[in-house]
Amino acid sequence: MKIHYLEPAFAVADTVAPEDMPEIRDQGFRAIICNRRPGEEGFVGEDAYAEAAARAGLEWISVPVASGQYSDADIDAFGKALERAPSPILGFCRTGRRAVHMWAHARAREPQCNIPLLLKAAHRAGHDPQPIQEMLESNS
Numbered sequence: 001m002k003i004h005y006l007e008p009a010f011a012v013a014d015t016v017a018p019e020d021m022p023e024i025r026d027q028g029f030r031a032i033i034c035n036r037r038p039g040e041e042g043f044v045g046e047d048a049y050a051e052a053a054a055r056a057g058l059e060w061i062s063v064p065v066a067s068g069q070y071s072d073a074d075i076d077a078f079g080k081a082l083e084r085a086p087s088p089i090l091g092f093c094r095t096g097r098r099a100v101h102m103w104a105h106a107r108a109r110e111p112q113c114n115i116p117l118l119l120k121a122a123h124r125a126g127h128d129p130q131p132i133q134e135m136l137e138s139n140s
Contacts, residue, residue, distance in 0.1 A: 003027070004096070004125035009087035012099040012125060015042060016092045018052035024090055031059035031085035033078065035093040035102060037066060042094070059085050067098055068135075070105055079106035100127045101135065108136050 001020055005011040016024070016032070024032060032053055036043045046062050053060035061081045065074050082089065082103070091099035104118045115136060119129035 002096075002126075003090065006100065006103055006121040006125055010082065010089050010091065010103060012096040012103070013090055013092040014096045015094055016049075016090075018044065018048045021049075021052040021056035021058055025056040025058055029058065029088050029090045031061060031081075031087070031089045033061045033063060033081050033085070033089060033091040033099070033102075035063055035065050035078075035091065035098040037064040040094065061085060063102065065098055065102065068101075068131075070102060070135075075102065075105045075109070078102040079109060082106055096125070097127055100125060101132060104132045104136065 001013050001016055001023070003011050003013045011029075016034075021032075034046070034049060038045065050060040050062075063074055063077045063081065065071075091103060093099050100122050104122060107113055107118055108115060115133070118136075119133055122129045122132050
């Protein structure tokens with residue numbers, strides 16, 4: 001599990017397993033947002049993750065999305081999770097890409113958002129900022 005901070009209260013990770021929840025808690029996270037969908041390879045199901053998160057004292061939030069297919073409702077749900085969940089928050093999917101994209105979309109909706117800073121944060125986390133920029137521009 002590789003963790004990359006996009007901002008002080010939010011980080012992303014690649015594949016997370018239920019048995020990783022105590023380590024996530026020990027790294028200081030208080031909530032986790034999952035963008036994986038049922039049936040994805042290597043995803044044992046939301047119940048196993050939610051139960052492991054609860055045992056570790058983490059708030060579990062699920063916003064399942066397909067890569068590149070982010071509805072307004074999905075982005076709204078992710079944005080509300082960022083606002084309401086105790087921080088710091090760890091977002092994850094299979095590679096971290098969906099978590100980065102959802103974060104960027106949610107933050108881009110905020111007043112006074114600095115898109116170049118979002119793109120730099122994505123790049124520092126090891127993700128190509130170009131697709132994010134194209135998605136954000138096509139939704140403006």
